[in-house]
Amino acid sequence: MSNNTNIEEDAIDKTIAKFEAFALxxxxxxxxxxxxxxxxxxxxxxxxxxxxxxxxxxxxxSSLLIFAFIIGAILILSIASALAAPGFIYxxxxxxxxxxxxxxxxxFINPDESEDRIQMFFVYRILIFYPILFGGLxxxxxxxxxxxxxxxxxxxxxLFISLIFCAISxxxxxxxxxxxxxxxxxxxxxxxxxxxxxxxIILVAKEAIFNAGNDIAQSAVILIGSIFISLVISISCIAxxxxxxxxxxxxxxxxxxxxxxxxxLTSFPSKFINMLSLGNYTATSLVLxxxxxxxxNFPVEINEKCELTDAHIIWSLGDHTLARVESKAGGTYxxxxxxxxxxxxxxxxxxxDNIKN
Numbered sequence: 001m002s003n004n005t006n007i008e009e010d011a012i013d014k015t016i017a018k019f020e021a022f023a024l025x026x027x028x029x030x031x032x033x034x035x036x037x038x039x040x041x042x043x044x045x046x047x048x049x050x051x052x053x054x055x056x057x058x059x060x061x062s063s064l065l066i067f068a069f070i071i072g073a074i075l076i077l078s079i080a081s082a083l084a085a086p087g088f089i090y091x092x093x094x095x096x097x098x099x100x101x102x103x104x105x106x107x108f109i110n111p112d113e114s115e116d117r118i119q120m121f122f123v124y125r126i127l128i129f130y131p132i133l134f135g136g137l138x139x140x141x142x143x144x145x146x147x148x149x150x151x152x153x154x155x156x157x158x159l160f161i162s163l164i165f166c167a168i169s170x171x172x173x174x175x176x177x178x179x180x181x182x183x184x185x186x187x188x189x190x191x192x193x194x195x196x197x198x199x200x201i202i203l204v205a206k207e208a209i210f211n212a213g214n215d216i217a218q219s220a221v222i223l224i225g226s227i228f229i230s231l232v233i234s235i236s237c238i239a240x241x242x243x244x245x246x247x248x249x250x251x252x253x254x255x256x257x258x259x260x261x262x263x264x265l266t267s268f269p270s271k272f273i274n275m276l277s278l279g280n281y282t283a284t285s286l287v288l289x290x291x292x293x294x295x296x297n298f299p300v301e302i303n304e305k306c307e308l309t310d311a312h313i314i315w316s317l318g319d320h321t322l323a324r325v326e327s328k329a330g331g332t333y334x335x336x337x338x339x340x341x342x343x344x345x346x347x348x349x350x351x352x353d354n355i356k357n
Contacts, residue, residue, distance in 0.1 A: 016245060039065030042072060046269035046280075056318040068272055075268070079204065080248070080255035082197035086132065086190040086233050087240035087247045094127075094186040126168055127183070129234045135161045135191035136198050136230040140223055158191035190237070198229050205262030229258065277347070279315040279322070285346035286311045286323065292341035300325045300333050313345065321345075 023030065040058065043065070047053050058065070135157055142153040166184045169175045175183060202209065202222055212221045232254045239246040259265045274280040286308040293306040302308060314322040314334075321342060324334045 016249065035069040036062055036065045038072065039068035042068045042269045042272060046273050049270070050314050050322075052315065052322055054315060054318045055320050064276075071272060072265075072268060075204075075264070076252065076255050076259060079201060079259060080251040082193075082200050083229075083233055083236050083254055084247050084251040085193040085197065087237045087251075089186055089190040089193060090128070090237050091240045091244070091247075093189070094182050123173065124234075124238065126165060126172070128237045129231075131161050131165050131187050131191055132194050132234050132237070133227065133230045135195055136226040137223075139195040139198060140226045143222070144219055154195065155192070157195065158188050161191050162187040194230065194233050197233065198226050201225070201229055201258060201262070204259070205264050207267065208263035211263075225262075232258070273315075278317050279313050281313055281347060283308075283311045283313050283323075283345045284348045285309055285344075286313075286342065287344040287346065288337075289341050289343055292337070300327055300335070301329075316345065 036059075043058055138157045138161070139154065142150055142157070146153055162184050165187055166175075166180050169183055170180055202225060205225070209218050209221050209225075212218050236247055236251050236254065239250040256265070270280045288302065288306050288308065290306060293302055300308060308323075308325055310325070312324040314324060316322075316339070318339070320336045320338055322334070322336050324332060326332050
């Protein structure tokens with residue numbers, strides 16, 4: 001059994017070492033090529049989804065592509081940091097305490113030495129998985145059942161979880177007082193950070209949750225998501241035992257997977273285009289020139305002010321603007337208009353007009 005474990009660990013270490021060696025060797029080329037390519041893929045995914053390609057070469061706007069890459073990278077790394085935070089806490093507090101580390105090394109870090117893998121999984125559940133999981137479940141319950149008093153409960157849950165599992169550890173793992181105190185601090189901060197991470201990810205993926213249906217369906221989705229994220233965080237805490245590198249790589253991969261299945265990565269191109277006001281928004285008014293209004297047989301109604309109202313702007317950068325409008329006579333029309341015929345695009349401010357600078 002130990003030989004198989006060593007082979008698996010060696011394979012992972014070799015894979016990581018090869019990846020890092022390749023990245024360092026070609027770092028300059030990667031930093032030069034990767035950001036524009038990834039940024040371009042973000043725009044291309046939006047173009048494909050909308051079924052068009054702009055009338056200019058998007059590659060000319062390298063700064064725009066790099067900016068898209070940076071925003072996407074920040075999104076993934078921020079979620080990865082949230083997932084990694086509990087693991088750092090275990091590494092910084094519990095595993096830095098000599099007596100705790102010695103105790104854990106017998107039952108957990110080197111289970112083959114104790115010849116007791118059942119005990120290893122018991123320690124894993126007591127010290128990591130159950131506290132993170134129960135903390136997430138109580139946090140979910142507080143969100144839906146005690147929303148009026150949520151903030152005090154949010155900070156009380158880690159304390160409650162820490163006391164319970166410290167008592168269990170003292171009874172079954174025979175932790176000494178100093179080890180119990182280190183475990184208490186670890187669980188207190190780790191569960192707090194774990195619940196904060198779960199909330200952060202749920203807020204980021206809130207649009208996908210709202211699309212789940214009624215309140216019961218949304219509650220079920222959040223419950224399943226909380227359990228899944230708790231499991232991911234628990235695995236990340238295990239990964240830190242192999243070193244910080246394992247934790248970082250694991251969390252980045254988990255972050256990308258969570259954001260993808262949460263619909264965040266798939267909707268990111270549309271949101272990014274909207275954020276830059278390049279498209280994917282509804283214009284209150286599309287004010288046109290008189291020359292364009294004199295065109296006959298235009299299928300969409302233009303009012304006496306020579307404007308189109310409630311036009312969904314798909315793309316506006318370049319020589320043409322691509323838009324979609326619902327006709328009063330019925331049907332939806334998609335059209336492309338030269339920007340020289342557009343006098344102004346009026347977009348309603350999403351923020352309150354009462355905000356004072």
